[in-house]
Amino acid sequence: MSIKALYYLIALAESLNFSRAANRCAVTQPTLSIQVRKLEEYLGVRVFERNRTRVVVTDDGEKVLRLARIVVGAADEILRIRRTRMREKFVYSAKPIQPETGAAATLIEEINYRLKTESLDSI
Numbered sequence: 001m002s003i004k005a006l007y008y009l010i011a012l013a014e015s016l017n018f019s020r021a022a023n024r025c026a027v028t029q030p031t032l033s034i035q036v037r038k039l040e041e042y043l044g045v046r047v048f049e050r051n052r053t054r055v056v057v058t059d060d061g062e063k064v065l066r067l068a069r070i071v072v073g074a075a076d077e078i079l080r081i082r083r084t085r086m087r088e089k090f091v092y093s094a095k096p097i098q099p100e101t102g103a104a105a106t107l108i109e110e111i112n113y114r115l116k117t118e119s120l121d122s123i
Contacts, residue, residue, distance in 0.1 A: 001039060001042055001043070003071065003072060003075045004035070005035050005036070005038070005039045006039075006068040006071055006072050007025060007072060008021065008025055008027075008032050008035050008036055008039075009036060009039065009047060009064070009065060009068050010065065010068055010069060010072060011024045011025050011032075012032065012036060012048065012055065013047075013048075013057050013061070013065050016054070016055045016056070016057075017055065018032060018033055018050075018055065036048070043064065045058075045060045045061070045064055046058050046060065046061065047060065047061035047064050047065070048061055
């Protein structure tokens with residue numbers, strides 16, 4: 001069972017149409033149909049009653065969907081936390097590191113001094 005399959009269940013329950021649910025999930029209709037069927041087989045629960053003209057959520061399906069929404073909501077929140085931390089890390093690491101002005105100035109002075117005092121023959 002995957003969170004993606006739970007997304008598929010929720011999309012199908014909200015649209016009650018395989019084509020619209022597949023479109024919403026950015027997958028093909030056969031992909032969505034197969035994943036829903038596999039999840040139902042795994043759970044041993046019929047989530048949807050379907051025929052060629054309609055899709056209906058079963059009583060057991062309502063229970064599964066209620067829990068699926070909790071799981072998907074929690075997963076979304078975890079991903080939001082991760083994205084926030086990654087953004088913070090990126091912003092922190094993207095700031096240019098300023099060299100210590102005193103050390104840089106001293107180094108530049110030393111280079112200039114050596115260039116002035118050493119002859120080109122010694123290079």
